[in-house]
Amino acid sequence: MKWVAMSFVFVGAGGALGAMARYALHMTMQRGVGFPWGTLTANLAGCLIMGALAQLVASSDWFNNAGIIPEQHRLLFAVGFCGSFTTLSAMMLELHTMLQRNEVLAPFAYLAASIIGGFAFFYAGFTLLRMFRGYA
Numbered sequence: 537m538k539w540v541a542m543s544f545v546f547v548g549a550g551g552a553l554g555a556m557a558r559y560a561l562h563m564t565m566q567r568g569v570g571f572p573w574g575t576l577t578a579n580l581a582g583c584l585i586m587g588a589l590a591q592l593v594a595s596s597d598w599f600n601n602a603g604i605i606p607e608q609h610r611l612l613f614a615v616g617f618c619g620s621f622t623t624l625s626a627m628m629l630e631l632h633t634m635l636q637r638n639e640v641l642a643p644f645a646y647l648a649a650s651i652i653g654g655f656a657f658f659y660a661g662f663t664l665l666r667m668f669r670g671y672a
Contacts, residue, residue: 546608550616558621571642573631574649575623582622583654587661589614591669 561581562574593610627650634643 543611543659546611547616548617550612550618551620552616554617554620565637572627572646575626575630576646576653577613579622579624579627579650580653582618584661585621585656585659586614586618586639587663588665589618590658591662591665602642 558578558655565574565577566572584586589610627646631647635647
């Protein structure tokens with residue numbers, strides 16, 4: 537039961553940090569701009585972070601040397617931080633709003649950039665951390 541309670545603490549702490557980072561990014565990037573750059577940047581950066589985390593989990597020796605249990609790290613950063621930092625639901629609302637404004641090209645460009653870019657950034661995060669750690 538103690539582990540379950542601590543799991544909520546890790547997810548909550550990561551979620552609070554991710555939500556605040558997401559809001560700060562939105563406030564910085566959306567001043568007077570119609571295209572949702574803040575959401576796109578959050579989704580791409582979140583994918584980059586998630587890719588790097590996937591590499592860290594894949595090489596679990598790092599966790600053992602740091603004294604961190606992989607599950608706690610995953611809950612804090614992947615589920616908590618990235619879960620609240622990336623905003624797929626906000627993206628869907630923005631796509632819908634663009635279509636309601638009779639914009640045709642922008643929503644499809646935004647969707648393609650988010651999905652293709654998201655996977656590219658995920659892979660880049662995974663590969664970059666792997667290279668830096670000498671696993672290339």
